[in-house]
Amino acid sequence: MDPSIDCCQYKEGIVAVATSSPTVVPTSPAQVDACCPAPLQDTALGEAEAVDLARRFAALSDPVRLRLLSLLATAADGAICVCDLVEPVGKSQPTVSHHLKVLREAGLVTSEKRGTNVWYAAVPAALEALRDVLAPRR
Amino acid sequence: MDPSIDCCQYKEGIVAVATSSPTVVPTSPAQVDACCPAPLQDTALGEAEAVDLARRFAALSDPVRLRLLSLLATAADGAICVCDLVEPVGKSQPTVSHHLKVLREAGLVTSEKRGTNVWYAAVPAALEALRDVLAPRR
DNA sequence: CGAGTTCATCGACGTGCGTCGATGCGTGTG
């Protein structure tokens, strides 16, 4: 993977919002290559933008991933370790790990290793970016 | 079919548009148990809600469908016939028809037959409903 | 009525995805 994404200017919003949640674990320098969204109802999507957007929406197109993301987004302390995610979604540990990887590669969550465990946290700015794509016409 | 409409406005929009044309293809084949979106960052998603949401996000997980939806959402007169959608996306007519069906069954677009042609239009309220799911925590 | 147009459906093919058991790697613990 590691596609050379050059669609638009980068993650200024993500960094800015990330600093607004102090209790969230300082995420590892994993690069969140979240491209800025194109306004869906304003101008027609180009092919490259459509491919990028489709990839991010695809991360939300699975019930297990949506539940995982919801669990992370509603976590009291902002992060949950994998061992505490397996039971709630009712899937095997490899399956949960796979879905978390998909979410991470889509920039929707971040992971941080603390000792034996790995803690995942949602990235609110990434959801906000996708939200802007669905914004109504100005 | 035709259960009581007690959900969100996005469904009303579909019904309203659907009833305006008698020969319209039925938008959804009698399902939609949990239509109203749950706030993703407020409470943890249940399994049924997750399945329903995943189905709608899946409609946005394909580049061709995103471009079709964008074309419809930015249409000057609010609707485009199929014959004018085939060339812009660069796919065969059956493929375009297939993607439009997926979008229609997800409630994101509506179709109306006018003479020989079939005109598709975006449902802004459906996009707004999905947008609410991605809303930040209150 | 017959020819032409528009769109949906069908059948088929190749690919990708979700899933799980088995395995490997890194990290604490006795």
Added chain:
DNA sequence: CACACGCATCGACGCACGTCGATGAACTCG
């Protein structure tokens, strides 16, 4: 140091999805 634990990766399987040519249904026009 040996063992247990947590998580990622691998390999494999089954199924769903995207795609297109061919066909069919509905409509228009001459």
